[in-house]
Amino acid sequence: MNHCDELNNVLTFFPDAIRSCCILGNIGPVYFKDYDGNIKHFDFNLLKAKKKKFYEDLQNGNFNDLPCENCIYIKEKSENNKYSEQFELIYLNNWTQCNCGCYYCDRLSYSKGKITTRKVKSEYYDILPIMKGLYKNNLLNKDKLRVVFHGGDLSVLKEFEPLVKLFLKEGINKIDFSSNNIIYQPIISKCLKKKIASLNMALDAGTRETYKKIKKVDKFDNVVKNLKKYVKEANSDDPEINVKYIILKGMNDNETEIRKFIELMVGIGIKRVSLHIEHRYAIDLFEEKVPLPENYKKLVSLFFSLCKENSLYFDKPDDVMNYILTK
Numbered sequence: 001m002n003h004c005d006e007l008n009n010v011l012t013f014f015p016d017a018i019r020s021c022c023i024l025g026n027i028g029p030v031y032f033k034d035y036d037g038n039i040k041h042f043d044f045n046l047l048k049a050k051k052k053k054f055y056e057d058l059q060n061g062n063f064n065d066l067p068c069e070n071c072i073y074i075k076e077k078s079e080n081n082k083y084s085e086q087f088e089l090i091y092l093n094n095w096t097q098c099n100c101g102c103y104y105c106d107r108l109s110y111s112k113g114k115i116t117t118r119k120v121k122s123e124y125y126d127i128l129p130i131m132k133g134l135y136k137n138n139l140l141n142k143d144k145l146r147v148v149f150h151g152g153d154l155s156v157l158k159e160f161e162p163l164v165k166l167f168l169k170e171g172i173n174k175i176d177f178s179s180n181n182i183i184y185q186p187i188i189s190k191c192l193k194k195k196i197a198s199l200n201m202a203l204d205a206g207t208r209e210t211y212k213k214i215k216k217v218d219k220f221d222n223v224v225k226n227l228k229k230y231v232k233e234a235n236s237d238d239p240e241i242n243v244k245y246i247i248l249k250g251m252n253d254n255e256t257e258i259r260k261f262i263e264l265m266v267g268i269g270i271k272r273v274s275l276h277i278e279h280r281y282a283i284d285l286f287e288e289k290v291p292l293p294e295n296y297k298k299l300v301s302l303f304f305s306l307c308k309e310n311s312l313y314f315d316k317p318d319d320v321m322n323y324i325l326t327k
């Protein structure tokens with residue numbers, strides 16, 4: 001019999017669909033397509049029934065109505081794998097507005113790169129009433145529940161604070177915030193201090209000029225100031241703040257920028273960093289089995305050796321990165 005942890009645990013809110021898994025992008029089973037935003041039309045019993053049916057079909061290898069056949073995440077069901085009506089991991093990805101304009105951003109296909117500076121509602125549907133309904137219908141495993149903010153930037157989402165307040169009131173194990181940190185959020189600071197959150201961002205630069213070129217806004221100094229404030233207020237030897245450097249062709253793919261970035265992280269007190277290669281470029285290399293250019297290999301090894309020198313914790317490369325690094 002088959003089992004999939006994603007199907008059993010995950011609920012993902014995309015602009016156009018509410019689905020199961022998130023890890024493979026848009027291929028997993030769909031609970032609701034083009035939800036109209038009216039909470040009266042969000043049928044929690046139907047959600048339960050669909051999940052059960054998807055799970056039973058997967059378990060029995062019946063892929064007629066299930067787009068999971070050949071998925072690498074299917075595994076042999078063991079006695080530890082029990083079906084659960086409750087979700088443990090929620091991805092919030094139902095809005096696309098942002099107050100900056102990274103040129104590599106996936107949301108550009110939705111928002112045409114428009115920069116939003118004030119708080120707005122999601123242009124698709126509200127998430128707060130759905131989350132309240134999930135709690136009320138006992139569909140969340142509060143002890144294990146992890147919520148991940150993706151989407152555009154949380155600082156321009158009107159529902160952001162009320163959502164976090166709801167999680168804190170009703171019960172949550174972990175919140176992963178993703179933000180560009182242009183705007184300081186007291187509630188993020190509170191969660192970091194309580195050690196129930198992580199804060200993740202892609203800075204991609206060590207200087208104001210490079211930042212401005214990539215992000216299309218001149219907010220580098222605000223970000224640095226806000227990061228310092230979060231680090232100080234978290235009051236921990238290892239605040240869970242992760243700062244990414246995505247290598248972008250012709251923008252920041254040089255030694256000087258990487259050195260400045262690491263210097264900046266050390267100066268701010270950031271302990272966790274990660275290195276990525278622009279997603280689309282990495283996938284192209286991976287799919288076409290083309291080796292990583294020599295200059296990129298040098299930058300990658302420089303980054304890792306600077307991290308070691310400065311005792312910065314860095315994420316292990318993911319599967320795609322691993323592949324292209326070893327070719």
Ligand code: SF4
Binds near residue numbers: 007071
């Ligand atoms: S089997 Fe694959 S596609 Fe299906 S829910 Fe699991 S991770 Fe998603």
Ligand code: SF4
Binds near residue numbers: 097098105151
């Ligand atoms: S901060 Fe995130 S959401 Fe905003 S433009 Fe950059 S990548 Fe996109």
